[in-house]
Amino acid sequence: MMEEARYNQLVAMVFKRMLAAADAIDPDLLEAESTGDMLTLTARSREKCIVNTQRAVKQIWVAGRGQGIHFNYDEASGTWQDDKARGMELFRFVADVVHDISDVDFIYPS
Numbered sequence: 001m002m003e004e005a006r007y008n009q010l011v012a013m014v015f016k017r018m019l020a021a022a023d024a025i026d027p028d029l030l031e032a033e034s035t036g037d038m039l040t041l042t043a044r045s046r047e048k049c050i051v052n053t054q055r056a057v058k059q060i061w062v063a064g065r066g067q068g069i070h071f072n073y074d075e076a077s078g079t080w081q082d083d084k085a086r087g088m089e090l091f092r093f094v095a096d097v098v099h100d101i102s103d104v105d106f107i108y109p110s
Helices: 004-023 090-102
Strands: 030-035 038-043 048-054 059-064 067-074 079-082
Touching (some): 004 030, 004 038, 004 048, 048 090, 059 090, 067 090, 079 090
Antiparallel strands (some): 030 038, 038 048, 048 059, 059 067
16 A cells, blocks of 8 residues: 555645636636645535545545545556546546536646
8 A cells, every 4th residue: 555655645636626627617616725634625516625634544536526535546557547447537527527617617727
């Protein structure tokens, strides 16, 4: 299993990248709030996408589209992939949920 320090570093990078994408969007359309281990993205409609750490199992959990998906970090590809091997990637999934709830593009900085 991944070491705690590595997990913390990866999660910090995920949250930083997602917050940067949210900051580029008009806050009247999408609001981002980060508190500890949770990032909440709230659309004008009050619908939410919640990104949360799952420290005990070294995962990131995302609630959106009426479901909760767990993502594991894949060292080989350098990406966060869903734990059920359905081919969902964390950043793409969150971008799709944000688009669904706010009708805006969630574009991550390089």
